[in-house]
Amino acid sequence: MVNRRFIRIRVLQALYAFYNKEGEELSRAENELMRSMDRIYDLYALMLELLISFHRLAEERIEDGKRKKLPTHEDLHPNLKFVENPALLDLIGSDSLRQYSQSHAVNWSDQREFVRGLFKTIRETELYSAYMEREEETYKGHRDFLVDVYTACVAGNETLHEILEEKSIYWVEDLALVNSAVVRTLQALKPQAGATKAIEPLYRDVDDKDFATELLRKAVTQSERFEEMIAEKAKNWEMERIAQMDILLMKLALAEFLYFETIPVKVSMNEYIELSKDFSTNKSKVFINGILDKLVAELKDSGELRKLGRGLIE
Numbered sequence: 001m002v003n004r005r006f007i008r009i010r011v012l013q014a015l016y017a018f019y020n021k022e023g024e025e026l027s028r029a030e031n032e033l034m035r036s037m038d039r040i041y042d043l044y045a046l047m048l049e050l051l052i053s054f055h056r057l058a059e060e061r062i063e064d065g066k067r068k069k070l071p072t073h074e075d076l077h078p079n080l081k082f083v084e085n086p087a088l089l090d091l092i093g094s095d096s097l098r099q100y101s102q103s104h105a106v107n108w109s110d111q112r113e114f115v116r117g118l119f120k121t122i123r124e125t126e127l128y129s130a131y132m133e134r135e136e137e138t139y140k141g142h143r144d145f146l147v148d149v150y151t152a153c154v155a156g157n158e159t160l161h162e163i164l165e166e167k168s169i170y171w172v173e174d175l176a177l178v179n180s181a182v183v184r185t186l187q188a189l190k191p192q193a194g195a196t197k198a199i200e201p202l203y204r205d206v207d208d209k210d211f212a213t214e215l216l217r218k219a220v221t222q223s224e225r226f227e228e229m230i231a232e233k234a235k236n237w238e239m240e241r242i243a244q245m246d247i248l249l250m251k252l253a254l255a256e257f258l259y260f261e262t263i264p265v266k267v268s269m270n271e272y273i274e275l276s277k278d279f280s281t282n283k284s285k286v287f288i289n290g291i292l293d294k295l296v297a298e299l300k301d302s303g304e305l306r307k308l309g310r311g312l313i314e
Helices: 004-019 026-066 086-092 095-103 109-123 126-133 139-154 158-167 171-187 206-221 223-233 244-259 265-279 284-302
Strands: none
Touching (some): 026 109, 026 171, 086 171, 109 126, 206 223, 223 244, 223 284, 244 284
């Protein structure tokens, strides 16, 4: 689910917090980093649970209609297409989603009015009406409807964004990544997959999880050495005048150069230069590129830069 770029951003944020929190310990910073990553997965599960909440509301509406003292023909013979949507039923039947949501208390129980209002808005759309009126539907059609509802009515909902921001300061900026993961999950639903269908894992593999903690650890434990290396190549600058974020970005780049043998130098360079555009000053890109170029050349000459496998790619 999360990619290396996202992991680098989280590590950068953790490193910034570490140096701006008096008396912070590395172990505590690592734990906080892992918690922040886990919270992304909470958001992913929460957004999937929102679709399931719509299904529960649809069932409740049908039952309420049948219990009326003077039910209409529509109340007694409701359109069941949405509640019988096979793709949605497969999502509901996902053991992995249910187990995670239950064990981490991921649900919308504290936002029932919002969920009810959003589902009402969805029911009033042409998208929903057209779907409910179509008599024939393939599994793909049911699945595509869920994707369309999510992208058109859920992903960009401003009230939803406000609710998420209240729950976590990171969640609004995490939402783009999570929305993409939700859409991939919906598009991957298949007939007969049923309860065996797994949701996406947080990390692609154990290497990505280790990458997060090890990158933070190396940037902190080798901090003094990295600062000396940077200062040597920035002789025309006083370290105090260099933006803190630029120094942190270069420390992370150095950590990857020296301690992550399978990551190509060019990949690390490009990643941190790109991050400087979002997290530092307008001039940072050129400055960081110049310093890192000098450091890479020196590390190659000294034989300290050792890469293996994919890391050898220029």
